[in-house]
Amino acid sequence: MSPAATPLTQETEASVRAIGEADVLVGIPSFNNAGTIGHVVRAVSAGLAKYFPAARAVLVNSDGGSSDGTPDVVARAGVDLGAMLISDRQSPLHKIITPYQGIPGKGSAFRTIFEIARRVNAKACAVVDSDLRSITPEWVELLIRPLLEEGYDYVAPYYLRHKYDGTITNSIAYPLTRALYGQRIRQPIGGDFGFSGRLAEHYLDQQVWESEVARFGIDIWMTTEAIASGARVCQSFLGAKIHNPKDPAADLSAMLVQVVGALFALMEEHHRVWAIMDGSNQVKLYGFQYEVGVEPVHVNVDRMIGHFRQGLADLEPIWRQMLAIETMEGLWPLHDCPLQAFRIPDELWARLVYDAAISYHRRVLPREHLLKALTPLYLGRTATFVLETQGLTSAEAEGRIETVCEAFERQKPYLLERWGKP
């Protein structure tokens, strides 16, 4: 049974009817992004004019009730096509600025974008974050063209990142997604994606819009749902992703609850898909790749290890409930070892994540407690990664992430064996 159509405001309904049909749609979810969204709208407008001059294009701003004038900035933002040497724009860009309805969150904003994409029968769509500072017109081409010309259904972003940027992605989201679903999507929680109109319709038909997905976890949900539904998936190299710092109130354990909670919940939903998947495949990467030098960044490894050790001392009864005995035995030697010798080995880390997923599935603890109790373990693993990659370039550090992924793939039989057991 398909869920009911997503409600749109009367004004938006009228705009959709006036547009009729469209070829390309780009969505920008926002909430109080007046300072940055103008640049994003200009980049998207220029990208659509430059790379898809003949396409009937729509730009949708799905806003969560901003009080800083974000919709006004979107309405005013325009680009001087002449200055960009674009003279063959044949179709005007339609703008729809609409508030979204439902549970507050990025997921609900996306739902409205998907609904408008369905109403205008868009062939190719993309969504980009509204706080991006590094977006260029080329992003639009890289996210849209594989859908229109190569027959893909989903385009994941591939960013140029510092080796210590995105450590939850590197140590959990990427290795776990790759081992489970067999697709090497490097940035499964990137935030900027391209997807076909067909896939947008599939997303809309899922019964998730009253769940946590509507609030957060939409990024990993979109990627996983695309793979699990058998959609054709590729990646596009977008260069660096520079955006405003995230909400400082969102602490690390809250991030883990969001991302890892979504990953584990999707494991339950798609058990039949990942249970039969063996190994992993390369995913086609579009775009011109390049590297930049690595700037030194400050990382307080001692503090991370101290955090892990406090967890080992104080959370031991909780960890015993959620981890296998052998996994706990592997952690104990880390309590007293010298700081420079501190390592959570790849295989142990993979088993630890699988143990946590199984305990989440069996509900041996309140789920939020389980996810938050992972924080010291994750910091221990991040400290290991930093100690192992000190002095390495980002490309060399990428090699270390590759070995972590291989460990997750090797340990998958362990997950399969324990998942079904009571």
Next chain:
Amino acid sequence: MNDFWTQALVGPLETLGKKLLALLPNVLAMVIILAVGLAAAWALGCLVERLLRVVGLDHLADRLGVNAALARGGVKTDPSRLAGRAVHWVVLIVAAMAGLGALNLQPVNQFAQSLLAYVPHLLTAAVILAVGYLLSNFSSQAVLIAAVNASLPPARLVAACSRWGVQLVAVAMALEQLGIAQHIVVVGFGLAFGGVVLAAALAFGLGARDLAKEFLERQFGRTEGQNKDDLTHL
């Protein structure tokens, strides 16, 4: 003299004997009721437990997460056994009431009636204690994890305080429900709770002033540039 003995001793003894003889069938009935009740409680308890095991209640409870919830609350017994024990005790209490009623004595009847009227309070108090126990385990676990994630050194102490605080509230509420020294319980609880909060405030503010300063500075980012990591997690 003989009349005196007959009137003073034999007469009352005869009356007592007659009363006892009149009561004897009732006592016998009470003993029989209690014996049957005991046997019925045992048999029904076992029957219900086995029946629930056969129909797979434990398996169902496991799938619904009830077993995990009980384990989280520190209850290791499975639901079938719990239900069996509950039936056992309910039958036993009913049998005891019926047994006391069989005596047909005014004071005992009144006692049985007042005991019966007290049962709802007892049950409510038991539910309050059980919920309080489960809630205290849940909250202390949440507090422990939050305290460790905030790098608070006395994380276990903080968690233990939250556990005992919730259990103290539950006990106070249960005693109030039972009508035991209601005012003393309320005043005692207020004093104890206020004392704990004041002691904690003083201990944190004076005894652990540096710790408090460090913690607050960390929370409000005053130490930015000293301990802040440049890595980003997402």
